[in-house]
Amino acid sequence: MNREAFLLHLAKQLGRPEIRNPPKREQIGAPDHWKSFVLPRKSERVDRFCQEARTLGAEVHCFETQQQLQEGLQALLTSLKPQSILRWDHTECPAMIDSVLNRWKSRIVDPIADPSQALHADVGITTVDFAIADTGTLVLCSDEQKSRGVSLFPAHHIAIVDADQIRTRMGEVLAEFRGGKPPSAIHFITGPSRSSDIENDLSIGVHGPAVLHILVKV
Amino acid sequence: MHMLLNTDQSLTQRSEHALKDSFLRQAVQFTTERLREKKEESTNALGDWELWRERGRQIRAHTIQYLDYYLDQFATNVEQAGGQVYFAKDGVEAAKIALEIAKEKRAKKVVKSKSMVTEEVEINTVFEKEGIACVETDLGEYIVQLAKQTPSHIIIPAIHQTREQIAQLFSAEQGKAVSTDTKALTAFARQKLREAFAQAEIGMTGCNFAIAESGSVVLFSNEGNIRMVTTLPKTQIVMMGMERMVPTWEDLEVMANLLPRSATGQKLTAYMSILTGPKRSDEKDGPEELHIIIVDNGRSKQLGDPKFQAILHCIRCGACLNVCPVYRQIGGHAYGSVYPGPIGAVLSPLLNPEDEQVQELADASSLCGACYDACPVQIPLHDMLVYLRERRVKTQGGIEKVAFRGYSAIFRHQATFQWMMKTLRHVQKWSVKDGSRWSSFLSRLPIVQGWVRSRRLPYSTQRSFREQWKMLQKELEEGVDNQ
Numbered sequence A: 001m002n003r004e005a006f007l008l009h010l011a012k013q014l015g016r017p018e019i020r021n022p023p024k025r026e027q028i029g030a031p032d033h034w035k036s037f038v039l040p041r042k043s044e045r046v047d048r049f050c051q052e053a054r055t056l057g058a059e060v061h062c063f064e065t066q067q068q069l070q071e072g073l074q075a076l077l078t079s080l081k082p083q084s085i086l087r088w089d090h091t092e093c094p095a096m097i098d099s100v101l102n103r104w105k106s107r108i109v110d111p112i113a114d115p116s117q118a119l120h121a122d123v124g125i126t127t128v129d130f131a132i133a134d135t136g137t138l139v140l141c142s143d144e145q146k147s148r149g150v151s152l153f154p155a156h157h158i159a160i161v162d163a164d165q166i167r168t169r170m171g172e173v174l175a176e177f178r179g180g181k182p183p184s185a186i187h188f189i190t191g192p193s194r195s196s197d198i199e200n201d202l203s204i205g206v207h208g209p210a211v212l213h214i215l216v217k218v
Numbered sequence B: 001m002h003m004l005l006n007t008d009q010s011l012t013q014r015s016e017h018a019l020k021d022s023f024l025r026q027a028v029q030f031t032t033e034r035l036r037e038k039k040e041e042s043t044n045a046l047g048d049w050e051l052w053r054e055r056g057r058q059i060r061a062h063t064i065q066y067l068d069y070y071l072d073q074f075a076t077n078v079e080q081a082g083g084q085v086y087f088a089k090d091g092v093e094a095a096k097i098a099l100e101i102a103k104e105k106r107a108k109k110v111v112k113s114k115s116m117v118t119e120e121v122e123i124n125t126v127f128e129k130e131g132i133a134c135v136e137t138d139l140g141e142y143i144v145q146l147a148k149q150t151p152s153h154i155i156i157p158a159i160h161q162t163r164e165q166i167a168q169l170f171s172a173e174q175g176k177a178v179s180t181d182t183k184a185l186t187a188f189a190r191q192k193l194r195e196a197f198a199q200a201e202i203g204m205t206g207c208n209f210a211i212a213e214s215g216s217v218v219l220f221s222n223e224g225n226i227r228m229v230t231t232l233p234k235t236q237i238v239m240m241g242m243e244r245m246v247p248t249w250e251d252l253e254v255m256a257n258l259l260p261r262s263a264t265g266q267k268l269t270a271y272m273s274i275l276t277g278p279k280r281s282d283e284k285d286g287p288e289e290l291h292i293i294i295v296d297n298g299r300s301k302q303l304g305d306p307k308f309q310a311i312l313h314c315i316r317c318g319a320c321l322n323v324c325p326v327y328r329q330i331g332g333h334a335y336g337s338v339y340p341g342p343i344g345a346v347l348s349p350l351l352n353p354e355d356e357q358v359q360e361l362a363d364a365s366s367l368c369g370a371c372y373d374a375c376p377v378q379i380p381l382h383d384m385l386v387y388l389r390e391r392r393v394k395t396q397g398g399i400e401k402v403a404f405r406g407y408s409a410i411f412r413h414q415a416t417f418q419w420m421m422k423t424l425r426h427v428q429k430w431s432v433k434d435g436s437r438w439s440s441f442l443s444r445l446p447i448v449q450g451w452v453r454s455r456r457l458p459y460s461t462q463r464s465f466r467e468q469w470k471m472l473q474k475e476l477e478e479g480v481d482n483q
């Protein structure tokens, strides 16, 4: 059916001509009290974020300095002993990550050259675009350097968050995408992949990562 | 296209069968109880749930009232982002469009994430006839597909399968024994489905919400299968009911607060993906092509109908299933339709008005109103069930007419009826909660007598609800005659 006929039929059913201008609205989005809810202090947002993310089973580690974060990442990789690593090409703190990853260079997988190895990588390392305190959520946008699979294929996802990226509510993050052309994919990630489909028994790591490590620079 | 999945049995036979299956009944009751409790916890924690529900209703009502405008805006924005949009008036047309895309891509395998509209149009059957394999990738749906069954709950499709049965299915698939341990079963599915994700030429998803102002498709999942389906195959097909729209990004925040809480009691699912167009040319992964098929299939008949338009507000959360005394007794299969529970009892007859057998589903309810109380967008399902029964009584003659004399007699006494419904709803609410019987004073009121007695019946395990319904009808007639 063509679009015009389809839409015309709907208008007819609704008993009016087709509408060309945006319909008037009284209520848009969340209730007002929610829209004005912000945790004013950064430390509060960090605390809430960490608490919510932990409740959902994420491994959260906070670091005071860049140096400590670097050491934390190094220690984490050493304990995980990954055979294969995926990473975003671009990161907000590339120098920091690069200096750690230098030691793991031979383990880094190029997803274009070796897609099947990428699909079975042990660890994926990303930064984030935003994080949400209210729900302990990470927000990752795709682009030419930030591919979708890095936070999805590996058994372990390591996400590096800067405290300044943490917003209070989802609405603040959604507002960032209004108007312009949004990225092709925005993923809101809240805890590791999970399912209760087998006899209501929770299992972690179904198709996505089984372990979500969040390293926060406060 | 026909929506019933097993029409060889009547509703009565299907419910009798379900009542005999004690594992099924226990599993359904346990699961619905768990989901209901979790929902209550998470909505209580919000503190102002009723405010959110009301806002949810307002947004959905506005969107449906101007659906043509928002669909037009959505389609324009999808095209601007590089996607293609198709409009299908029914299931046959929707399936044909999808099949043409698959054939053009010479697809051999399609990986699917859970989507009820694709079940409505029976896409798997259509594809498989053409030699294209469809693999369901939601763990529950995968189990159900291997068992050659249909889902029994819209959120937890394999509610009715024991771990032993699942292990058997997986072992047969693998050619060697898979243990009954949840971890082992999950690991098997992960590894097996990963192969399918990598091989499939096409990824097919439904759509939880579509944002008109940006042409984005929003998908919620816990397992991550939807992310796989929308990351690996080169072509993505989205099949969506035309009512999935929300106007703006801001409105999405409300839906994201309502849907996971109502479905599973989560604040947010593990993944929420907002996808706009295919991957950009310089991106390394994601689909190269995006096709969005917008399906009517009986929905537009509800537009402009003051009694039923609100059914299009539904966000498919399944909360009404979990509180329904009838669903909790008989499970999803007895409904024999894609949509079980109270939502199915209303939606299936509405989408298939010409199918008389489907009209029966409106009886699969106790009219207690628990579904309305649970619904995150306040759809008055119980009123709609009454209207449907009324409509059926009007259009059907003979035996049915006699059988429903009780109802129609009551409908004539509008005031009494409404008072009664209101009272009963309140009473049932607490009686459902604490499992106690009806208060004795109520049961002494004349017209209420028949209702009260029968309303206890859905909790009795001895009879199928159809049998109970026969009794209800008799009692109703007596009750009315006594007046």
Ligand code: SF4
Pocket (backbone or CB within 6 Å): B262, B313, B314, B315, B316, B317, B318, B319, B320, B321, B343, B371, B374, B375, B376, B377, B378, B379, B381
């Ligand atoms: S009718 Fe309401 S409660 Fe039932 S599935 Fe739809 S939105 Fe959820």
